[in-house]
Structures are given as C-alpha cells and as structure tokens.
Amino acid sequence: MSEVLKKALEKLGLVRDIDLVLHLPLRYEDETRIIAIAATREGQTSQIEATVVDQQVQLSPRRQLVVQVEDASGSCTLRFLNFYPYQQKSLAVGKRLRIRGEVRGGFWGRQMLHPQVKAAEGNLPAALTPVYPTSRNLPQAYLRRVIATALQRVALPETLPPQAPPPPFPNTQGAPMRTWSLHEALHFLHHPTPDVALATLEDKTHPAWQRLKAEELLAQQLSQYKLRQARAQLVAPVLKPHTAPAGTDAPLPLHEQLLGRLPFALTAAQRRVCEEIALDIARPTPMHRLLQGDVGSGKTVVAAISAAIGIDAGWQCALMAPTEILAEQHFRKLTEWLNPLLAERGQSVAWLVGAQKKKQRQQMLQAIADGTAALVVGTHAIIQEHVQFARLGLVLIDEQHRFGVAQRLSLRRHDTPADAQTDADNAATALAGAGMEPHMLMMTATPIPRTLAMTYYADLSVSTIDELPPGRTPIVTRLIAEHRRDELIERLARQIAQGRQAYWVCPLIEESEALDLSNATATYETLGEAMPHARLGLLHSRMSGADKQAVMTAFAAGDIDLLVATTVIEVGVDVPNASLMIVEHAERFGLSQLHQLRGRVGRGSTASACILLYATNDHGKLSDTAKERLQAMAQTNDGFEIARRDLEIRGPGEFMGARQSGAALLRFADLATDQNLLEWARALAPRMLQHDPALAEAHMARWLGGKWDYLKA
Numbered sequence: 264m265s266e267v268l269k270k271a272l273e274k275l276g277l278v279r280d281i282d283l284v285l286h287l288p289l290r291y292e293d294e295t296r297i298i299a300i301a302a303t304r305e306g307q308t309s310q311i312e313a314t315v316v317d318q319q320v321q322l323s324p325r326r327q328l329v330v331q332v333e334d335a336s337g338s339c340t341l342r343f344l345n346f347y348p349y350q351q352k353s354l355a356v357g358k359r360l361r362i363r364g365e366v367r368g369g370f371w372g373r374q375m376l377h378p379q380v381k382a383a384e385g386n387l388p389a390a391l392t393p394v395y396p397t398s399r400n401l402p403q404a405y406l407r408r409v410i411a412t413a414l415q416r417v418a419l420p421e422t423l424p425p426q427a428p429p430p431p432f433p434n435t436q437g438a439p440m441r442t443w444s445l446h447e448a449l450h451f452l453h454h455p456t457p458d459v460a461l462a463t464l465e466d467k468t469h470p471a472w473q474r475l476k477a478e479e480l481l482a483q484q485l486s487q488y489k490l491r492q493a494r495a496q497l498v499a500p501v502l503k504p505h506t507a508p509a510g511t512d513a514p515l516p517l518h519e520q521l522l523g524r525l526p527f528a529l530t531a532a533q534r535r536v537c538e539e540i541a542l543d544i545a546r547p548t549p550m551h552r553l554l555q556g557d558v559g560s561g562k563t564v565v566a567a568i569s570a571a572i573g574i575d576a577g578w579q580c581a582l583m584a585p586t587e588i589l590a591e592q593h594f595r596k597l598t599e600w601l602n603p604l605l606a607e608r609g610q611s612v613a614w615l616v617g618a619q620k621k622k623q624r625q626q627m628l629q630a631i632a633d634g635t636a637a638l639v640v641g642t643h644a645i646i647q648e649h650v651q652f653a654r655l656g657l658v659l660i661d662e663q664h665r666f667g668v669a670q671r672l673s674l675r676r677h678d679t680p681a682d683a684q685t686d687a688d689n690a691a692t693a694l695a696g697a698g699m700e701p702h703m704l705m706m707t708a709t710p711i712p713r714t715l716a717m718t719y720y721a722d723l724s725v726s727t728i729d730e731l732p733p734g735r736t737p738i739v740t741r742l743i744a745e746h747r748r749d750e751l752i753e754r755l756a757r758q759i760a761q762g763r764q765a766y767w768v769c770p771l772i773e774e775s776e777a778l779d780l781s782n783a784t785a786t787y788e789t790l791g792e793a794m795p796h797a798r799l800g801l802l803h804s805r806m807s808g809a810d811k812q813a814v815m816t817a818f819a820a821g822d823i824d825l826l827v828a829t830t831v832i833e834v835g836v837d838v839p840n841a842s843l844m845i846v847e848h849a850e851r852f853g854l855s856q857l858h859q860l861r862g863r864v865g866r867g868s869t870a871s872a873c874i875l876l877y878a879t880n881d882h883g884k885l886s887d888t889a890k891e892r893l894q895a896m897a898q899t900n901d902g903f904e905i906a907r908r909d910l911e912i913r914g915p916g917e918f919m920g921a922r923q924s925g926a927a928l929l930r931f932a933d934l935a936t937d938q939n940l941l942e943w944a945r946a947l948a949p950r951m952l953q954h955d956p957a958l959a960e961a962h963m964a965r966w967l968g969g970k971w972d973y974l975k976a
C-alpha cells in the first residue's frame with residue numbers, strides 16, 4: 264500500500280480492519296442488470312451493453328469525443344468533453360462495452376454524457392456496488408477493494424450477551440423482523456442483494472442498519488456508564504460554609520453576607536438552584552453540574568454565591584468566561600460584590616486574561632499561587648500556561664457551550680492525553696492537584712434537549728433557573744427588510760434623542776475576521792454620518808483589551824448612545840440601560856445566537872425592542888431555514904422553546920458543536936428517529952457492565968477503538 268493511500272485512509276479514521284468494515288456506503292449503484300437500449304428511460308441511470316459503431320472528434324460547439332453504440336434494440340450516443348488518447352483507443356469501433364450513465368433523450372436520440380465505460384467481459388456482479396464516502400486522493404475503486412478485503416478477513420464475533428433482549432426493530436413491512444447478526448448485517452450493507460428496497464437502506468430503517476445503530480448506541484452508553492463509575496471514585500474537597508456557634512456574634516457565613524449586600528432579593532428559582540449546588544459541593548465527590556437558565560435569568564449571582572461558599576470553606580474558586588469582554592464584566596461585578604468582604608480576610612478577586620501587562624500578570628499569578636486570590640476571574644488564560652493554584656476547590660465555566668466542550672464535557676483526567684480535545688478536559692487537567700478534583704459548575708443559556716441529555720450528558724446533573732427576575736418587560740421583536748434601513752435609522756435617531764441606548768450588531772462575513780472588521784468600521788462611519796447628534800462607539804475583536812474595556816465602560820456609563828459591534832458582544836454582556844438591539848443581516852445568524860444577542864436588552868425596567876434587519880437574495884427571497892429562524896425569534900422569547908426549534912432546524916450534531924470540534928458523535932444512529940434503540944441501549948448497558956464485563960470491553964473496543972483506550976487510562 265502506498266504511503267499516500269495509507270495516509271488518506273488514516274485521515275478517514277480507517278486503520279484497523281474493523282474501522283474499514285464500519286465505513287459504510289453512502290449509496291449503491293446497480294450494476295447487476297443490463298437494460299436494452301430501447302428500454303432505458305430518460306433521466307434514469309442505466310447499464311447497457313453495446314458495440315461501438317462510430318467514433319468522431321467533433322470540434323463545435325466545443326471539442327468532444329462522440330461515440331455511437333448499438334445493441335439489438337437501438338442506439339445511443341456517448342459524449343466526452345474531456346478525453347484522453349487511451350479512451351479513444353478503448354472506445355474504438357467494434358469494441359463491445361458495458362456502459363453505465365444517465366440517459367438523456369433529445370432531438371438526436373438517446374445520449375449519455377460522460378458515462379462509466381468498461382469492456383463487456385466477465386459475469387455481472389450479484390450484489391449492488393457500494394459507493395463509499397471518500398476523499399480526493401483516495402479513489403473509490405481502491406477503497407472498495409480494501410474494504411472488501413477487510414470484510415473477508417475480519418472476525419466479527421457477537422458482543423451482545425446471548426441472554427440480552429434483541430434490539431427493538433421497527434416493524435416497517437408489517438411482518439415481524441428477524442434479528443440480524445452483526446456479521447450478516449455488515450456483509451449485507453456492503454454488498455446488498457439487488458432485490459432490497461433501496462429506500463430502506465437510504466433511510467436506514469432496514470434491519471441491517473437497525474442492528475448497527477443499536478450496536479453503536481450501546482457502545483456509547485457503555486462508555487458513559489464507565490465514565491460515571493470512574494468519576495464516583497474521584498475525591499473533591501468538601502465545601503461547606505462555616506456556621507457561627509449559637510449565641511456568639513461570630514460573623515455570618517460569607518454567602519449570607521453577600522446576599523445582604525445585593526441590591527435585589529434572589530428569585531425562588533435562584534434560591535432553589537443555589538441549594539442544589541450547595542448540597543452537591545458539600546459532598547466529597549466532584550460536582551459535575553450544568554446550570555441552565557435563559558439569558559438574563561441571573562446566573563452570575565448564583566455563581567458568586569457558590570464561590571462564596573467555596574471561599575468560606577477555605578478553598579479557591581475560578582470563573583472562566585469565553586470572551587475578554589465578558590470576563591472583564593464579571594470581574595468588575597464580582598469585585599464590587601465580594602472584595603469588601605474578602606478584604607477582611609486579606610484576600611481579593613484576581614483577574615487573568617491573555618492580553619495583560621506582564622507585571623500585572625505576575626502579581627496575579629503570585630496571588631493565585633499563595634492563595635490570597637480567593638476567586639480568579641478570566642478567560643482561557645486561567646487554564647493555560649503555568650497557572651498554579653494554592654487550593655482550587657470549584658471551577659465555574661460561564662457560557663459553557665461557547666467553549667466547544669461538546670460531548671467530551673464529562674471527561675476529566677489527571678494526565679494530559681495527546682488528544683485532549685476540550686477546554687473542560689484541559690481545565691480539569693490543569694487544575695487538578697493534590698489528588699483532589701475541583702467541583703465543576705457549567706453555566707449556559709442554551710439548554711440541552713432531553714435526548715441529548717440522556718445520551719451524552721448521562722453523567723451530568725442539571726439545575727434550571729426557570730423564571731426571570733421580576734419587573735422585566737418582555738422584549739418586542741420585529742423583522743424589518745433591508746430596504747427599510749433608512750426609515751429604521753431615522754426612528755433610531757429619534758429614540759436616541761430621547762435618551763435610549765442601543766446596540767447595532769454587524770454579522771460575520773464568510774467567517775473572515777478581516778472583512779468582518781472592515782464591515783463593522785464602515786457601518787460605524789455611515790451610521791455616524793446619518794446620525795450626527797448621536798454619540799457612537801465601535802467594538803470589535805481586533806481592538807486591544809484596554810480599548811474594548813474603555814468602550815464598554817463608556818457604554819455602561821451612558822456616554823455612548825449607539826454601540827456598533829461585531830458578535831463580540833454576543834454572550835453575557837450586561838448593560839441594563841441599553842434597550843434597543845439591532846441585528847443587521849439577521850438571516851446570517853443561527854437561532855441561539857440571535858436569542859443570545861436579543862438577551863443583551865430587556866435587562867432593565869424600560870420596555871426593550873429587538874430589530875432583526877434582514878436582506879433577501881436577488882429574487883427577493885429568504886432561504887427556508889433563515890425564514891424559520893427569524894419567525895421563531897418573532898414568535899417567542901422563551902430560550903427553551905428557541906432551543907427546541909433550533910434542534911429541529913439544525914439537528915443534534917451541530918447543536919453539540921460537533922462541526923467545530925470535528926468529533927464525530929453518532930455515525931449511524933439518529934437521536935430524532937432512534938429513540939427506541941437508545942432506550943434499549945440505556946437499559947442494557949449497566950446490566951452488561953455488571954454481568955458481562957468482558958463482552959462490554961470488547962464491544963467498546965470494537966466501536967470506540969483507540970479513543971476508548973485512553974478514556975480507560
């Protein structure tokens with residue numbers, strides 16, 4: 264095997280025989296039958312067997328090879344726009360050929376453009392010909408050969424326990440379906456007999472597909488259970504607030520002091536989730552909890568209270584945010600809330616981001632290492648490089664979904680495997696020390712749909728804030744077409760004259776940061792000209808940390824009326840005065856992104872509005888999914904409903920951020936349609952681990968391969 268081909272196979276994850284055998288066809292070609300030319304139908308792909316009766320190179324309208332073939336029933340013209348001398352030779356007059364292609368009718372009779380052609384010799388195949396997903400430098404024919412060889416060579420002993428209930432296959436034909444063995448199922452899927460109903464292969468309802476999907480889901484569930492068992496062995500610090508002995512005037516626990524300082528009372532939902540967290544971190548196994556609550560539901564204060572409990576128990580806490588702007592905002596808020604209380608203990612809140620003056624950074628690192636930094640707020644910088652905590656007890660991750668944590672969220676290891684993939688992994692690795700694992704709380708406004716929770720987050724506890732703080736007026740959302748932009752700007756200018764503050768968000772263009780930036784700058788300038796009396800600010804990701812900070816501070820202080828920004832303000836930003844959000848080219852944004860952007864307003868008591876300015880294509884149309892997204896935004900303010908629709912529109916793969924991380928989730932099973940198989944796997948996995956551990960290991964090794972090896976480590 265050439266080095267190039269080997270590399271190409273590896274790139275597709277095709278290393279072991281079992282990997283090759285699990286690389287299944289995208290579709291099939293039927294080369295089992297020959298059709299008489301007269302019986303072919305327009306628009307259908309057919310295989311004919313015919314003799315060449317004429318060959319010419321035509322020069323107009325463009326140079327092409329034109330070959331006339333005939334069988335007993337009729338004739339057909341083959342056309343090749345790009346051709347080589349060797350083709351001319353193999354298509355010489357008198358040759359008998361097997362030709363496969365799409366038949367086009369037309370004034371000049373039947374034609375095929377660029378058909379596949381080979382000599383008419385040997386028997387016709389008995390099975391359909393598989394077409395595999397492949398890459399540019401891996402020819403289909405070669406891939407077919409290596410997979411066929413692997414299929415002959417590989418042993419496929421059953422790993423399902425003999426006494427396990429068979430997977431529940433849907434009963435598509437009305438007749439009871441027999442259960443297929445893995446061996447049968449795989450051989451069939453690579454080389455199905457021509458009598459199969461192709462639709463059942465395409466939509467994967469065929470029992471052979473069902474068998475595979477059941478296996479895949481079982482492997483996934485087994486690994487989740489194993490990880491949960493592994494976590495139960497880990498030790499975490501017990502974080503309990505101190506209790507003042509009765510009758511003394513010892514100070515109140517820190518979190519109660521904090522509650523006393525807040526300008527508001529917690530909502531019932533906030534109190535409930537605080538209690539759930541407090542119970543969890545008081546136990547000696549690491550908490551692994553997701554805090555979900557709609558944008559503006561008040562997750563930050565819950566994080567602050569959790570941190571106060573940890574600090575009170577004598578441990579350090581870390582709060583990680585996905586952007587510098589958000590980290591900065593958290594830092595300001597938490598400093599305001601906690602520093603006066605921490606000062607009495609000789610401690611403070613520290614601050615760590617990438618773009619930081621070296622001297623300041625050194626001071627912060629020192630405070631983190633000697634424990635005077637009770638709480639460290641920052642970006643990725645917290646988990647990168649040489650940050651040494653004295654006693655880290657609790658990690659809070661804000662806007663968890665932005666960290667690409669995906670399904671690997673549930674993993675925490677002490678060593679750093681070469682392929683540590685997620686920030687949560689890295690966090691835990693960097694932070695674990697002294698044989699103790701920190702507790703972990705992940706916060707998100709993007710709730711996890713139930714099917715995903717069952718599948719990938721089986722290992723995660725969930726707390727939900729299901730009410731907004733009182734006094735909020737609902738945000739009114741309006742869709743406005745781009746051609747009414749001038750009208751919108753006029754109205755905006757009037758609103759600003761009345762003292763309102765607004766955001767104007769410019770979209771990413773083709774994922775290019777440079778363009779993105781020039782676009783925001785241009786918008787900033789044209790808006791400035793259109794509204795000479797308004798004070799404008801500009802915010803984008805290429806600005807220095809200090810500049811961003813200055814702009815945000817001015818906006819929060821009311822010194823800027825209109826903040827023109829890129830999506831850097833997407834998550835978390837909290838400026839309660841701002842009551843207008845305008846999103847330009849809203850059709851380019853994803854649903855949860857739009858919901859996050861809208862969540863930047865409606866944070867104070869003024870009635871807020873969100874304007875989604877959309878542009879249509881040249882035909883005055885929006886794509887269907889864009890239309891669905893914009894309508895969903897106009898119809899509901901409820902983040903949970905938005906997440907549900909998002910899942911419908913996008914599917915779970917993208918929801919999980921799998922596209923970014925490149926990690927395949929489920930290859931075959933589909934959570935939307937295979938619920939019954941998932942339930943089966945969920946029920947079987949724990950029993951299998953208990954009663955047939957060897958089979959369970961073999962099953963995971965087969966399906967998860969190398970990945971599983973290091974998960975076990």
Ligand code: ADP
Pocket residue numbers: 527528529530533556557558559560561562563564708732733835837839866
């Ligand atoms: P998110 O859940 O989106 O992170 P934040 O934590 O940023 O929300 O809170 C949104 C705003 O609501 C902040 O200005 C915060 O101070 C305020 N807030 C939080 N809890 C309450 C409450 N119980 N009553 C009134 N205002 C609150």
Ligand code: MG
Pocket residue numbers: 562563661835
């Ligand atoms: Mg937030």
